[in-house]
Amino acid sequence: MCLAVPGRIVKIQGDEPFRRNGRVDFGGVLREVNLACVPEAREGDYVLVHVGLALSVLDEEEAREVFEALRRIEAAEETESPETQGEVR
Amino acid sequence: MKFVDEYREAGPSREYARRIAQICTRPWTIMEVCGGQTHSIIRFGIDQLLPSSVTLLHGPGCPVCVTPLELVEKAIEIASRPEVVFCSFGDMLRVPGRRRDLLAVKAQGGDVRMVYSPLDALKIARANPTREVVFFAVGFETTAPANALAVYQAAQEGIRNFSILVSHVRVPPALEAILSEPENRVQGFLAAGHVCTVMGYREYEPIAARWKVPIVVTGFEPMDILQGLYLCISDLEGGRHTVQNQYSRAVREEGNRVAQELIGDVFQIVPRKWRGIGEIAQSGLGLREEYSLFDAELRFGVTDRTVEEPAECRSGLVLRGVIRPPDCASFGTDCTPEHPLGATMVSSEGACAAYYRYRAGASEHEGSKA
Numbered sequence: 001m002c003l004a005v006p007g008r009i010v011k012i013q014g015d016e017p018f019r020r021n022g023r024v025d026f027g028g029v030l031r032e033v034n035l036a037c038v039p040e041a042r043e044g045d046y047v048l049v050h051v052g053l054a055l056s057v058l059d060e061e062e063a064r065e066v067f068e069a070l071r072r073i074e075a076a077e078e079t080e081s082p083e084t085q086g087e088v089r
Numbered sequence: 090m091k092f093v094d095e096y097r098e099a100g101p102s103r104e105y106a107r108r109i110a111q112i113c114t115r116p117w118t119i120m121e122v123c124g125g126q127t128h129s130i131i132r133f134g135i136d137q138l139l140p141s142s143v144t145l146l147h148g149p150g151c152p153v154c155v156t157p158l159e160l161v162e163k164a165i166e167i168a169s170r171p172e173v174v175f176c177s178f179g180d181m182l183r184v185p186g187r188r189r190d191l192l193a194v195k196a197q198g199g200d201v202r203m204v205y206s207p208l209d210a211l212k213i214a215r216a217n218p219t220r221e222v223v224f225f226a227v228g229f230e231t232t233a234p235a236n237a238l239a240v241y242q243a244a245q246e247g248i249r250n251f252s253i254l255v256s257h258v259r260v261p262p263a264l265e266a267i268l269s270e271p272e273n274r275v276q277g278f279l280a281a282g283h284v285c286t287v288m289g290y291r292e293y294e295p296i297a298a299r300w301k302v303p304i305v306v307t308g309f310e311p312m313d314i315l316q317g318l319y320l321c322i323s324d325l326e327g328g329r330h331t332v333q334n335q336y337s338r339a340v341r342e343e344g345n346r347v348a349q350e351l352i353g354d355v356f357q358i359v360p361r362k363w364r365g366i367g368e369i370a371q372s373g374l375g376l377r378e379e380y381s382l383f384d385a386e387l388r389f390g391v392t393d394r395t396v397e398e399p400a401e402c403r404s405g406l407v408l409r410g411v412i413r414p415p416d417c418a419s420f421g422t423d424c425t426p427e428h429p430l431g432a433t434m435v436s437s438e439g440a441c442a443a444y445y446r447y448r449a450g451a452s453e454h455e456g457s458k459a
Contacts, residue, residue, distance in 0.1 A: 002125055002150065002231040002283040003438075004339075006092035018242060027090035034208060037234055037348040046092055048286060048339050051178075052206030053235040055348060056286040056339045058092055063338040066312050070101055073108055073319075 004050040006058055007033070009043050024049060092338070096310030097133070105315035106138035109322055116142040117325050118274045119318065120267070120410050122260060123281035124151030124438030125309050131443040133311045143322070146274065146410030147443075149263050150281050152227045153180040153436035154408060155363045156256045159396040161186045164225055164254055167389045168194045168201050174217060176210035177225035179203045180436045185429060187396065207239035207253070214243070214251035223385045226253040231283040233257055233374055234348035237355035240376070240383050252385040257374035258361055260284050261292050266369050267409055268300045275410055277321040279307040279314065282336035287352075289344025293332045301330045308336040355380055364398060364432060365405020402431030407440050414444040421445060 007024040012035065014020050020035040024047065031052075035041050038054045047054035121127055127147040130136055136145050149155055165186045168175035175191070182191040182203060195201035200220075204210050207224050214222035226236040236253060243251045260281060267275060280293060285306045293304045303324035307317030317335045324331055334340055352374070361373025376384045386392045398405070401419065406412045414420050414433070424430040426442055433439035 002123055002152075002229055002281060004231065004283045004286070006090070008091070018238065018245075027093075034235075034238065036238060037345055037351070039347065048283070050231050050283060051235045052208050053238065055231070055234065055283070055345055056341075059338050063092060065337055066096065066316050066335075067101060069316060070104060070108075 002050065004048045004055060006046050006048050007031070009033075009035075009041060009045050009047060012041070012043055022047075022054070024054075093310065096308070096312040098312070102311045102315055103138065105312065105319055109143070109315070109319050110140040112319070112326055113140050113142055113322055114326060116144070117276055117322055118144045118146060119277045119279065119321055120146040120148045120275040121279040121307070121314070122148040122150040122264070123284070123309075124154065124436065124440070125283070126150075126279060126281070126307065126314060127440050128438050128443050129309050129311065129314060131447045135311055135314055138315070139318070143318070147407065147413070147440040148278075148410060149267070149363065149366065149408040150229065150260065150284075151408075151433065151436050151438045151440075152229055152232070152256070152258060153178075153184060154404060154432040154439045155258060155366070156181070156184070156227050156432065157362045157364045157396075158186065158398055159362065159394060160254065160256045161190075162396050163386065163391045163394055164191060165189065165194055166391055166394070167223055167254060167385060168199050169197075170221070170389065172221045174200045174202060174213060174220050174222045175225070176202050176204045176213060176222060178227065180438075181225050181227060183429070183435045184432045185435075207236045208242075211239045211243055211248070211251055214248055215246075218250055220250060221388075222251050224251075224253045225256070227256040229258055229260060229281065229284050230287045230352070231281075233352045233356060234287060234345070237351040240355050240380055241351065243383060244380065249382075252383045252388050253376070254385040255375055256361075257356065258363065259358070259372050259374065261296060262369050262372035263363070263366075264293075264296055265300075266366065266372070268296075268302065270409060270411075272411055275302065277303045277325055278305070279317045279321060280304050282306055282308045282313070282340060285334075285336065285340045285344065287345050287348045289342050290332055290334060290340065291342065297330050297332050303330045304332045306332070306334045306336050306340050308339070363408070365402075365408050399430070404431040404433040404441070407433055414441040415448075417441075421449065
């Protein structure tokens with residue numbers, strides 16, 4: 001139920017606060033999405049969409065964190081300093 | 090698909106599982122709060138990658154599953170009225186009421202429609218001014234902004250033939266209810282990532298501190314869940330109980346302010362009954378007085394209906410993490426997705442449905458894990 005799907009904003013229409021809409025591309029499927037809750041979203045951004053409403057703009061840099069944390073764990077093991085394991089910003 | 094596929098790669102997922110096994114020196118019991126996470130865990134076999142000392146319990150984070158029978162009965166009563174177009178997310182249509190479900194109402198001539206969004210229900214109301222359009226507003230904090238926006242827009246436009254049947258629930262009071270049970274076994278939580286995109290995670294700090302449980306805001310892909318478990322177990326092994334954010338690509342500490350304002354404008358915190366758990370103080374959202382015109386319970390006079398929960402379904406124990414689906418005698422025999430006894434077997438995110446779909450006939454895995 002709390003399923004939310006990431007998609008890329010192709011086009012933004014309307015600037016009235018609660019009616020700002022975007023055409024969002026979900027892996028080739030286009031849908032109208034309400035952008036009222038993500039005023040910072042721009043065309044080209046990826047948003048997380050739940051029941052037709054975008055809830056969050058995805059952060060590309062943070063998206064790599066899952067993999068970088070794993071690399072830090074590996075590096076920490078090599079230098080044998082377990083304090084830094086799994087550290088999250 | 091970007092932001093999905095890369096988090097499903099087997100290599101790094103196995104590496105996280107290996108690291109978990111490496112740091113794990115004692116048995117730990119961790120609950121994933123959200124039904125979407127349960128679904129992912131069972132679908133991708135994440136539980137089977139973990140060392141046998143880690144037990145995952147499946148939490149109450151499935152709104153369809155926790156909506157009490159009473160509200161399902163109210164929905165059926167409203168949907169049966171000739172003037173009503175009853176709109177709902179698909180999962181709710183098959184939840185058994187006392188004698189029938191919403192799909193049966195449709196089969197018997199009721200105008201029951203499956204919609205993708207409450208905003209679509211509002212469109213139906215605009216297009217059909219002579220009909221009463223009702224939306225079954227179930228959901229956690231994730232769904233609250235969309236439901237609030239639908240009501241807000243209806244009020245702005247003066248749309249009078251739209252109302253919502255509210256069954257909104259909140260995560261933090263449910264976690265406290267689970268932790269305060271005498272039979273509680275949960276030592277750490279994977280918090281529901283999408284709830285936190287809306288609410289942020291500051292409200293989990295006092296819970297982690299009071300009950301000394303680590304809480305990790307976690308996403309839904311295999312890599313997310315494995316990293317969430319790694320962080321949670323690191324905390325448990327180190328005797329810490331912090332709140333951490335694994336799902337930082339989508340969740341900010343303060344959450345989504347605009348969404349929170351929308352929720353606060355339209356809804357207020359109320360006590361709510363959870364299926365199989367009972368009433369939990371401050372665990373729900375109800376419409377504010379100013380929006381009572383849009384309250385379907387008031388509009389159709391069903392506020393005072395009360396219904397006892399059926400005794401044969403043990404979903405309450407599943408939802409509180411006391412038992413797992415295969416532990417129930419009815420699982421897969423008297424209770425299947427075609428003939429469900431309760432909502433946990435209906436909803437695609439219900440723990441019982443997830444086990445039935447991905448582990449049918451696989452009870453030997455359970456035996457080896459338990």
